[in-house]
Amino acid sequence: MVADVDLDELPEATASKVTAALGGIDFAPPAGKGPALPDSYQYDLVVQDRTARSMTARDPFLSPGFRTLVDVLMPLARPE
Amino acid sequence: MHQSRHCRPSIACIVPPDLLRDIIRNGNKEERDAAADTMAVDQTFRTLRAHFAATVAATQVAMRPMGGAGGRPHRTIYDQKNSNDIALGTVARTEGGRAVKDPAVNEAYDGFGATYKFFWETLGRNSIDNAGMPILGLVHYSTNYANAFWDGQGHMFFGDGDGQLFNRLTSSVDVIGHELTHGVTQFEANLVYQGQSGALNESMSDVFGALTSQYAKKQTADKADWLIGAEVVGPALQPALRSMKAPGTANKYDKQPASMDDFVNTAADNGGVHINSGIPNRAFYVCASTLGGKAWERAGRIWYDSLRDEKIKPTSGFKAFARATVRQAGMRFGDASEEVDAVKAGWDDVKVRV
Numbered sequence: 001m002v003a004d005v006d007l008d009e010l011p012e013a014t015a016s017k018v019t020a021a022l023g024g025i026d027f028a029p030p031a032g033k034g035p036a037l038p039d040s041y042q043y044d045l046v047v048q049d050r051t052a053r054s055m056t057a058r059d060p061f062l063s064p065g066f067r068t069l070v071d072v073l074m075p076l077a078r079p080e
Numbered sequence: 081m082h083q084s085r086h087c088r089p090s091i092a093c094i095v096p097p098d099l100l101r102d103i104i105r106n107g108n109k110e111e112r113d114a115a116a117d118t119m120a121v122d123q124t125f126r127t128l129r130a131h132f133a134a135t136v137a138a139t140q141v142a143m144r145p146m147g148g149a150g151g152r153p154h155r156t157i158y159d160q161k162n163s164n165d166i167a168l169g170t171v172a173r174t175e176g177g178r179a180v181k182d183p184a185v186n187e188a189y190d191g192f193g194a195t196y197k198f199f200w201e202t203l204g205r206n207s208i209d210n211a212g213m214p215i216l217g218l219v220h221y222s223t224n225y226a227n228a229f230w231d232g233q234g235h236m237f238f239g240d241g242d243g244q245l246f247n248r249l250t251s252s253v254d255v256i257g258h259e260l261t262h263g264v265t266q267f268e269a270n271l272v273y274q275g276q277s278g279a280l281n282e283s284m285s286d287v288f289g290a291l292t293s294q295y296a297k298k299q300t301a302d303k304a305d306w307l308i309g310a311e312v313v314g315p316a317l318q319p320a321l322r323s324m325k326a327p328g329t330a331n332k333y334d335k336q337p338a339s340m341d342d343f344v345n346t347a348a349d350n351g352g353v354h355i356n357s358g359i360p361n362r363a364f365y366v367c368a369s370t371l372g373g374k375a376w377e378r379a380g381r382i383w384y385d386s387l388r389d390e391k392i393k394p395t396s397g398f399k400a401f402a403r404a405t406v407r408q409a410g411m412r413f414g415d416a417s418e419e420v421d422a423v424k425a426g427w428d429d430v431k432v433r434v
């Protein structure tokens with residue numbers, strides 16, 4: 001599933017929350033993205049602004065900020 | 081970081097390598113306006129895992145039964161109360177305890193019991209590690225969480241589903257059996273969860289999850305539906321998550337291949353572990369249905385023996401496993417047996433050369 005979101009097209013309140021969540025995420029790649037636990041979800045986040053930043057995380061090892069983004073974006077996900 | 085509206089930044093969140101890739105968009109207003117907590121991001125998931133592992137190890141030492149010959153599970157169900165916390169939540173039911181009001185708790189408890197009973201009575205296996213390991217289930221994990229998983233540390237997590245695409249994940253015995261079998265695989269061949277070995281890992285869980293369900297229902301191979309997760313999917317994903325009999329037909333989004341001709345090369349889903357598992361799943365179905373009768377008695381036994389075959393390594397692929405099944409069938413039933421022929425028929429059907 002993919003959620004391809006443009007902040008300008010989100011309701012203002014939601015866009016603000018997403019912006020705040022992104023502002024607190026450290027996109028510096030960690031030493032590892034955690035083990036591939038059988039059947040656990042993996043989330044790949046790509047943010048494109050003036051630069052492209054990305055990170056990957058797996059359930060259940062999501063940081064609070066990443067978890068918040070997942071909770072907001074999952075309902076917007078579509079078939080790939 | 082600046083998120084100027086003039087720049088029209090976009091966020092692409094490529095979500096799960098889940099077998100349900102093509103889920104219908106669900107974007108009502110209520111969901112879009114979902115609240116977000118104040119951000120306090122840290123990159124501590126590795127620290128969380130280390131802490132979790134230490135906590136689990138201490139818990140397992142405390143809970144491991146003192147000796148005993150097996151035959152009885154040791155189950156504990158925890159209620160995570162829709163939290164994302166991976167630490168053990170509130171104890172909701174312990175071994176021998178009465179049924180409670182919460183159906184998820186009871187379903188997990190009963191499903192664990194059915195899986196333990198299957199492995200013990202048909203294969204002589206005493207729990208996940210064959211040494212009476214406690215079986216720990218964590219229900220009501222997260223919110224509207226449409227998944228269940230084994231954490232490699234002795235716990236199975238179950239979400240409640242979203243009520244539309246998925247029902248609660250404890251409502252399917254084959255899903256519970258599937259998750260518990262990941263633990264069995266970990267303690268046996270320890271198949272790496274990537275590529276073909278990962279697809280084998282997934283297939284083992286589907287095989288023994290399906291057999292757990294068939295055993296509980298006393299079904300023969302010809303009476304079984306060979307569907308995985310029929311009880312957990314909602315209307316949009318009917319009739320099931322996967323079909324072992326006919327990979328690719330379980331629901332309108334199912335893209336599992338049924339033979340090596342259609343093997344999917346992908347980086348997603350850890351190299352397609354939930355996709356290409358259709359191939360060994362189909363091989364098992366053909367073997368079991370060719371033999372007839374109760375699938376756990378011969379086909380299931382062969383597959384279990386093969387999972388424990390000394391030549392099966394963590395990185396073994398389909399061909400190595402297929403050869404192991406032929407070898408094990410020959411050792412148990414004779415080289416000229418109908419069981420060997422049925423095993424070969426299974427792998428021939430999916431075009432894995434033995």
